[in-house]
Amino acid sequence: MTASRDIACRVRGFGAYTPVDVLTNFDLEKIVETTDEWITTRTGIKQRHRLAEGQNASDAAAEAARLALADAGMEPGEITHVINATCTPDYLCPNTACLIEAKLGIVGAMAFDFNAACSGYVYGLSMARAIVAAQPEARVLLTATEALTRRLNWADRSTCVLFGDGAGASVITADGEGALLEDVRCASDGNLGGLLTIGGGTSTPYAKGDPIGDDFFVQMNGRDVFKHAVRNMAAISQEVLERNGLTTDDVALLIPHQANLRIIEAVGDRLGIPTERVFVNLHEFGNTSAASVPLAIADARAKGVLRPGMRVLLATFGGGFTWGAALLHF
Ligand SMILES: CC(C)(COP(=O)(O)OP(=O)(O)OC[C@H]1O[C@@H](n2cnc3c(N)ncnc32)[C@H](O)[C@@H]1OP(=O)(O)O)[C@@H](O)C(=O)NCCC(=O)NCCS
Numbered sequence: 001m002t003a004s005r006d007i008a009c010r011v012r013g014f015g016a017y018t019p020v021d022v023l024t025n026f027d028l029e030k031i032v033e034t035t036d037e038w039i040t041t042r043t044g045i046k047q048r049h050r051l052a053e054g055q056n057a058s059d060a061a062a063e064a065a066r067l068a069l070a071d072a073g074m075e076p077g078e079i080t081h082v083i084n085a086t087c088t089p090d091y092l093c094p095n096t097a098c099l100i101e102a103k104l105g106i107v108g109a110m111a112f113d114f115n116a117a118c119s120g121y122v123y124g125l126s127m128a129r130a131i132v133a134a135q136p137e138a139r140v141l142l143t144a145t146e147a148l149t150r151r152l153n154w155a156d157r158s159t160c161v162l163f164g165d166g167a168g169a170s171v172i173t174a175d176g177e178g179a180l181l182e183d184v185r186c187a188s189d190g191n192l193g194g195l196l197t198i199g200g201g202t203s204t205p206y207a208k209g210d211p212i213g214d215d216f217f218v219q220m221n222g223r224d225v226f227k228h229a230v231r232n233m234a235a236i237s238q239e240v241l242e243r244n245g246l247t248t249d250d251v252a253l254l255i256p257h258q259a260n261l262r263i264i265e266a267v268g269d270r271l272g273i274p275t276e277r278v279f280v281n282l283h284e285f286g287n288t289s290a291a292s293v294p295l296a297i298a299d300a301r302a303k304g305v306l307r308p309g310m311r312v313l314l315a316t317f318g319g320g321f322t323w324g325a326a327l328l329h330f
Helices: 025-029 036-043 057-072 096-104 117-134 190-195 222-243 261-271 289-302
Strands: 010-017 021-024 047-050 081-085 110-114 140-146 166-173 179-188 196-198 218-220 253-256 311-318 322-329
Touching (some): 010 057, 021 025, 036 261, 057 096, 057 140, 057 166, 057 289, 081 096, 081 117, 096 110, 110 117, 117 140, 117 166, 117 289, 117 311, 117 322, 140 289, 166 289, 179 222, 190 196, 222 261, 222 322, 253 261, 253 289, 289 311
Parallel strands (some): 081 110, 253 311
Antiparallel strands (some): 010 179, 021 047, 140 166, 196 218
């Protein structure tokens, strides 16, 4: 047990943004050999949002951040740290957090990106808690933003139908009103990283004029990822509940990473949480990676599914592999 578990950590504001442009399964039928029926039955996804030309992950994050700040009743100038989860940054350098900071008119905050793929938001909660534990006056803006559609191979039907763009944001402080972060636990296994990759990093020594290879885009062994996702999301959720002396009866709502409806149902089954207490919105947004959990939180609040007084269990899994779970008491 770390000392920071004894420090209060409040998630005070939530915001989310998805681009206007929507790609339905029927639109995808015109791009690759697929059907709405296949995508719906295998994944539950009906549509996903796509960033407009010239609109980037940092723009989506700034929109979500403005809403989160308004929700927290705070001004951008009060923020001391901008920590941004993404596996689809605008650039390798500068980091996307600095770009978000500039778009919000913040100068002087500590700003950095981190990549935990789809687990980014839960990893970010863990980091934000550590920051406010070390520095109780800190005002942390956590953003999670993805431009996945920019890194999809539109000729690979096994991956291009799964992902969408979007962003979510939260403001985290040691004090004040807001959801209490009761616990968070993050884990990883780098031995399995090759099962889900997005290239374009420096391990591929591209020279000017070289054609872009398939490695530049999302590549995935879907079946293996599926198995590990179910096993690890369920196990880490159970672990977090047990170490807090709780059972799933104490959880009002499970908000899982929105990758695939069958993964979500299998996790719910393993944990013994009935479907009416499991929040699902992937039919509207697809898998938005790091943005999926904060997008789901904001959506669940807007739809009145997530209400004050509820204890919420977050569960995530992503490339790396990374996974995590958190308990938020609203
Ligand atoms: C990707 C996924 C939906 C594929 O479902 P699946 O039931 O495992 O399907 P398979 O990969 O075994 O493919 C079955 C068949 O469907 C075909 N297929 C794949 N994508 C298709 C598509 N979009 N449309 C139509 N057919 C498709 C395959 O080519 C294969 O055909 P074949 O039997 O003739 O070779 C599933 O594995 C999955 O969701 N995995 C987890 C992925 C994920 O969420 N990752 C992110 C986690 S953070």
